[in-house]
Amino acid sequence: MARKQYLVTGMSCQHCAASITEEVSQVPGVAEVNVDIAAGSVSVDGTDLDDARLRAAIVEAGYEVARTAAA
Template sequence: MARKHYLVTGMSCEHCAASIREEISEVPGVSEVDVNVAAGSVTVDGTDLDDTLLRAAIVEAGYEVAATAAV
């Protein structure tokens, strides 16, 4: 199981979190997505996670990835 953590700018409500969860959930290998609007963070758990696809999913939801950190 792998875990990736992203700092995301522009989130302000639960609708923002739901949009990000929906897009990331479609990425192959994702088993769980945790979005913390207050902290501006997204944590993704799964297998063989593709950083490029995860970042693209966040952008597709309408937000920017400010930073990436391995957790």
């Protein structure tokens, strides 16, 4: 299983986390999404993860990917 981790700006509450989790969970191959509001990070575990689609899902939820974090 692979892991992708992103630093995301604009998250401030559990609603933010839920929105991102809902959007990212719909990307093919995603098995688990973990949002850490305090750290501003989103970790995604799964198989054959498509970086562009994961970033697009975060943007679709209304947030900006600041950069990819080291997994």
